[in-house]
Amino acid sequence: MAKFAKKKDGDLPAVSTASLPDIVFMLLFFFMTVTTMKDSSLLVENTLPNASEIKKLEKKDRVIYIYVGKPTQEYQKVFGTEPKIQLNDKFANVDEVGSYILAERAKKPQELQNVLTTALKVDKDANMGLIADIKQELRKVNALKVNYTTYEGNAFNNLQ
């Protein structure tokens, strides 16, 4: 009887790879949700100070960033070594901070405009004069919530 034909030994049945795209998509979505887009490249040195009594800066859509620090090596020839302010992708003066904040605020949805925080990412070697000037500018445009962005760590490490 040939009813039970002997299986050809040697080749395995081909495995369906139909689910492979799903896996790849899943990975893709994972990375899409986890990573955040870096929207501006740093033109200044930005070694943040350490602090221990910190709070997380939740909800990135409510944050406006201001970077301060010495220009990086390649810009030092042009801009010198004094700490500068970086807004978006370019260097700016203190008096431009106010208009920058207003412009950024106008871009946000209406309901978020009153709850915005300004994150000051300042290099630990910058001097306080510049920060004080920035704070005065922020007060002028009524951007009163600030966050001194730091790394988590022992604050006494700042002494070195």
Place this chain on the structure above:
Amino acid sequence: MARNNEIPEVNAGSMADIAFLLLIFFLVTATIQTDMGLDRKLPSKEPAPPATFKERNVFRIVLNKNDELMVEGNLMSIKNLRSAAIAFLDNGGFDQNMEGHCSYCKGAMDPEASDNPEKAIISLNSDREATYGMYVMVQNELTAAYNELRNREAQRLFQRDYVEMEKEYFAPETPAQDKIELKERITEIRNLFPMKLSEAETKQIQ
């Protein structure tokens, strides 16, 4: 029987398992990098009515251009700032019969330090040449002083840390009902030790 010359296909069925394993591994280990820092609220530009306060209720900190601290007229190391601030805030200078007596304070009742935590003001004055790292350190120590006192009160009233309560309140996964209760408690603790940090304009200190 004819020899089978074909190379057998490699079984790719377990590929999905491997991919899942990787996926789960990344999910577990990867932490989404969030920015962290010290929150502060700047004073409004509108001129506030001049407040009257007694000198003993003001804790003066001056940061000079060499990153040295002067606290209440004396040179002080940053390491001692936290305990000095706690001693000032927790002083409770009014005694029991006087109005405004601080019943929860455990301080020394020093007549030179604050009357009660509600009146205590910390004034921070920094030179334009002082470094930002040092400034953040001072701010950090002051926050730590407040947190320590607030934690103590929260432990007494609600048997848990203030910092922990605040963290839970700001966490997005906390249900709304819990938040209402948490908010009440946090406000209560904050009223016991309100943070009054005044930063006058930085100036060149000679």
